[in-house]
Amino acid sequence: MLSDNACTTTTGAAPHLFATAIQFLAATQCYTPDKICPDDAAPDLETFDFIVVGAGSAGSVVANRLSEISHWNVLLLEAGPEPPIESDIPSLDVEMYQSKYDWQYVTKSDGVRHQGLQNGTVRWPRGKMLGGSSSINAMFYVRGNDHDFQSWFDEGNPSWSPETVNTYFKKAENLQDMRLNEDLEIYEAYGHDGPLIINTFNTSYAELTEKILDSWDNIGVKKIPDINAVKFQGYGLSAISRATAANGERQSTYRAYLKTANSRLNLKVITNAFVTKILLDDNAQAYGVEVDVNGKQKRFFADLEVILSAGSINTPHLLMLSGIGPAEHLFSKNISCKVDLPYVGQNLQDHPYVPIPIYGDEPGPENIAEKMIDVLKYLHNKTGYLAHENIINLSAFFSRYKHLDYPEFQSHLLIFRPNSSDARTYLSTYNDDVVDSFTKYISDKALYIFALHILHPFSRGMIYLNTSNPYDYPIIDANYLGDNRDIQSSVDSIKIVTSLINTPFFKSINAFIPKIDLPHCFEYEFLSDLYWKCYSIHMTQTVYHPISTARMGPDPRNSVVNNFLKVHGVKNLRVIDASIMPFETSGNTNAPTIMIGEMGSDMIKADYLTKK
Ligand SMILES: Cc1cc2nc3c(=O)[nH]c(=O)nc-3n(C[C@H](O)[C@H](O)[C@H](O)COP(=O)(O)OP(=O)(O)OC[C@H]3O[C@@H](n4cnc5c(N)ncnc54)[C@H](O)[C@@H]3O)c2cc1C
Incomplete structure (x- = not known):
């Protein structure tokens, strides 16, 4: 059967049969939407x-x-x-981003912030x-x-x-x-x-997800079964997420x-x-x-x-x-x-999102053959990696202060295996130097990106008319981190997230934080508060919640x-x-x-x- 090194001799019959089966299965997926009206x-x-x-x-x-x-x-x-x-x-x-199914808005650049992003703008x-x-x-x-x-x-x-x-x-x-x-x-x-079915994705990363939830638990963000069913308490709670998905x-x-x-x-x-x-x-x-x-x-x-x-x-x-x-x-x-x-x-208002990279020795490289079999599984019975989101299905909700009855921050997680080209695609809104430094070690290490959001920002932006022509897009001034309290929140939350590298699991995989190539931040000592402040100002983008x-x-x-x-x-x-x-x-x-x-x-x- 298929292996990573899948070359073998053939009369041609077997590949033909496999290709026909795939074509058949793909055709049964043929989507002819019932035009509602x-x-x-x-x-x-x-x-x-x-x-x-x-x-x-x-x-x-x-x-x-x-x-x-x-x-x-x-x-x-x-x-x-x-x-x-x-x-x-x-x-x-993500295949629908930048297509006719996406309005493809971008925020206005102020020429000062977001310099790690292409053109200093955030795609919405x-x-x-x-x-x-x-x-x-x-x-x-x-x-x-x-x-x-x-x-x-x-x-x-x-x-x-x-x-x-x-x-x-x-x-x-x-x-x-x-x-x-x-x-x-x-x-x-x-x-x-x-009418809305809510369920839990069958993740391909079940074991790893548990290890990461344990790591959050190690730093005081308690692991629980479900975030919607409990009252917030302590420094925080983390859980496998529910999803608006049913049967793949x-x-x-x-x-x-x-x-x-x-x-x-x-x-x-x-x-x-x-x-x-x-x-x-x-x-x-x-x-x-x-x-x-x-x-x-x-x-x-x-x-x-x-x-x-x-x-x-x-x-x-x-x-x-x-x-x-x-x-x-x-x-x-x-x-x-x-x-x-x-x-x-x-x-x-929007939830500002800053990506925090951590490299580690696990998981190992992707097995392409397994991935292809997964695609067939999806065609067959809607299982495999296509049946769940690219993002690992966990969320941590946490606070700086133990007495709050609500979280100040949320973190999702993305994992890119060694040699994955998906990391560059995911980071494509950033400029080339940033992407290069983010992916510098991806040839033999796994890249964890903690997607960190400030849940209750003080900054306020605005949307206003460009012209009176309805086909001209309005101007979006997002004003991320325009209020200094949000910058401080960003720095504080990054320090909490990066403390994960001292937990047993991340230690066991020799986790480290790579330095990102941001010329505006060169003058600051790496990992210092000033570095993270500068990093936040130039790397913040949206988690799509305007x-x-x-x-x-x-x-x-x-x-x-x-x-x-x-x-x-x-x-x-x-x-x-x-x-x-x-x-x-x-x-x-x-x-x-x-x-x-x-x-x-x-x-x-x-x-x-x-x-x-
Ligand atoms: C990429 C992305 C990822 C997200 N991920 C999550 C997530 O994982 N979980 C979560 O809870 N939230 C997520 N969100 C946020 C969430 O989806 C939105 O908050 C929510 O969908 C907003 O709903 P809405 O009804 O306000 O607007 P929309 O759902 O955007 O609906 C507005 C509709 O109006 C139509 N429309 C606009 N102008 C006109 C016009 N002039 N004439 C006719 N039609 C018009 C649009 O085409 C659109 O269909 C995400 C959002 C995005 C974009």
Whole structure:
């Protein structure tokens, strides 16, 4: 059978047979997506009860839940197409980056920070397809912490208490990890009847994952079975992560919420439909949208509401294009201001991410033959390395102080085996010298990259218009580490992560930290606080969690939507997506966004169904 040195003599019959089998198996994967609705299914000027803009993590939930009411007609407009097969296959997510399924945003360079990154800018992939970013993301399922939602509540948003949001997480969830479900505490913490399947990846690195969890435990970050089912305590907690995946396939909101509503006659989903404007009358009442459907300009009308679920970049962009935003800024772009809302696009928050490299003697090089067999396994029964994410499925959540009831930092982990070319691909957003120094020892050592995030940054950025042309991308000023407290946090958290090299496992593999070639940091002693400060400033990028550009709160001077997600000063217009979060949650943002979709849908139902 196959070995690393697979050369052998042949009459030609055996390779032919193997190739035919592979072709056959590949063909059975042939993906002919059921077009949810032809692009021209909705005639120009058609009227609906609700129009939902954007079929992402939140928009798909909203479209599903509203169309449960059979007498409501719902239109869902999505700028992108249906997802490609690479979206289904967990480890192929990065193949969609920089493709037509990715909006391919980049942040504005300030010429000072991020000098380790190409052009001093940070790439911001966002899903442009049904399911939105849930169709391209890394599938970590993390709810966040009671402290997070208490802080939303305390900002004057009385519906968003930790108890209430938990009921909406549960409404979405269907935990299918049978081993975890045997633990009553974990079983009861999750929902089991929701549309969104949550499970645990079968990792190819099970043994190594346990050793790394033990290493976290050694430095006081306690190993536990599940992060969503416990209260945060001590210096931190680490666990194997849950994933929005089922049987080797991604569970995007497209799969969980849209495919399951496909047969409803009262739901129309139009792909390749780019909304360019929300239509407002003279009383600042939203009554429809202008849309480019495959190059054809159309208008659709909403009797009840327009719901914006276009995500943290496109939602504020669309609001401003429609005349809702900071008056002076709109004026400067020749847009007539319908509602002066100074906070549209402001208050941008993201989890800054800094990669920390550690080399070690284990694991050994990749066995190419085994990898190929794994590919066949995936074709056959959706197992093997393709069935899980490239990132090792563990997360550590930790703090500098023992008394906090929430984590300050999160760390994911990537492992690249000796000689792996994937490390260079993964690091491709960095400039060549950085990549060379990162991968300097990869020919015979394994590279561990600890992906370190600050969970509650103080820095605030903003999104603003470049021009009034809806096809021109807005400008993203991310302002990572703009607040000195975030720089200090970054240094402190790096020192905690790098202390892992003194734990028994990392000692046993002779772990060491390589020096990264950053000319701006040459003057600082390697591994000193000043080195890590400089390193943070130039190496920080995104872990893809932008939020708060249409912030929820009671005061129109510092927020965009109210407790019920209604846009201040505008009638019949809500925002339901990640942009409404007042503060970052203690973890990845997909689960909270789906929760927002669930809760926002119920708020709409409560408004209209109880009035009838
Ligand atoms: C690469 C990546 C990895 C991530 N990894 C994780 C992870 O592992 N775990 C996790 O919890 N979170 C992760 N996230 C974050 C998480 O996926 C997002 O927070 C979440 O999907 C945001 O949901 P949303 O509904 O606000 O926006 P989106 O899901 O981005 O949806 C917005 C939708 O609106 C559409 N749209 C935009 N403008 C228009 C318009 N004008 N007209 C019509 N349609 C429009 C878009 O095409 C898109 O489909 C990741 C994100 C990315 C990009």
